[in-house]
Amino acid sequence: MSHLPYYITLGLIIACTVIGLRLRFSNSSAPTNVAPWATSAHPLLGHLPAYSPDPVKFLTEQKALVGDVFRVNFVVMKITVLIGAKWNRWLLAEVDEEDVSFYKMLSVLSCGLLDNPLGNASAMAHSRKAMRIVTSEFSRKALDRYFTDWAGQPRISLFDSSSTLLFNANLAVFFGPRFVQDHGPEMISLLQRMQKALLSPWPRILPLWASPSGRTLKRVKERIKQLVDDEVEKRMEDVDHWSGANDYLSGLVMSNEAEGYQEHYYTEHFVTYIMAAHVNSAGTFAWTLLHLLRNPELMRAFEAEIKVNPPLSDIYPIKDMPFSEACLRETGRLYNNLITFRYATRDIRTSSGVVIPKGWVATSPLAVQMDPELFEEPGRWNPRRWLPSCTVKRDLYATRFRNYEFVQFGGGKHVCSGEKLTHALLRATLWPTLVDHFRLELVEEGIVDGEGVDGVGLAPNHAESLGTAFGIREVYVRVTRRDVSLSSVGGA
Structure with missing residues (x-):
């Protein structure tokens, strides 16, 4: 008689005993007061069905239901979400990198392609030095060429055209105009393909070689x-010639020449900076123009400023905040990052006693900046709220920034080193140069009355965004050259 059934039964008993003991041990050692799960979970799709239609509404509702720290299940990612200004401060300024890591997050989200590109003191110090010497190489002449091309078309796609413009602008700042002329179209195509592939979940589930999007990421990174x-090699071979170049790469190469900067970091360094600059500035540029075009009285205020403060004059006026900067603040408030990620390297017990389990952790700057307790009529696009004449306190921006209630450019240890670059490109260069020399007219195709933020006619597409969302569909603008620029005497 075979003893096989006996051995199978004995094996099952032993296996069940071992599993039971392990579960009991793990449960006894598990931390108490772990952040609760959000409600409204689908049995297979987790919180995606409830989250996707209106992410800000979902996050604010869950805060009211289960508290300001809760977990969400996005199937391929389980995330602990923290909602509130104090949590913005905690994540950006208070928690240590070894506990909740920016660099680990960057590496994982990029599927290992951006492996600690800024994660050493030398790289950060040199990037700040290089950023300080940068002024926009995106000159009047280059801008006129781009905008004249827009004017030569019956209409332009607002978000796609803004995306290409901002890629070109950032490449010019980082690598100089000659690089843009020689490699701009190819580099933009590569970066766009990388952005699209990073939106796919498959490279995070499978090895890169096992999915089309993963293979695309590898090929794009290599090129x-x-x-x-x-x-970089060209600049290092002729240091004397390139030392006078006023672009970011030359500043970085020259500052690192004597210190043996690790060359394999250059690609990760530039991809990180350019992608970060583009995913937020391109959307901000487009949404601001769309809101101005839908609010003619605010467009007239923008034009009035250009008449007295021409493009490429003073980037940072000493006195009161100009209207163009107020537009930048307001667009950033309404279209800021929906989610700011970090990666908890261990279970973290917060000062309030709630435990954030090891893994993904995030705040939502957008949810905080749409809080009616912080911003009156939070769903309105109203740049004047930032102007001294419209506020009780003249330092509204400083107060909101200091209290981590407005984190368009991060804060604390993780404040964005590209804030000045964004101001130089958007507020002092691109917007005013375009409006100074050209008229813009919104083509109604794609606009749906009442849809989107403040009824602008278009909703943001947070589901396909790595930063500031674009629209859920394309909208179009007609561009024509003015006979006389606004900044000229008698401009109209």
């Missing part, structure tokens, strides 16, 4: 690395 390495 970008080749272009960047060739440019």
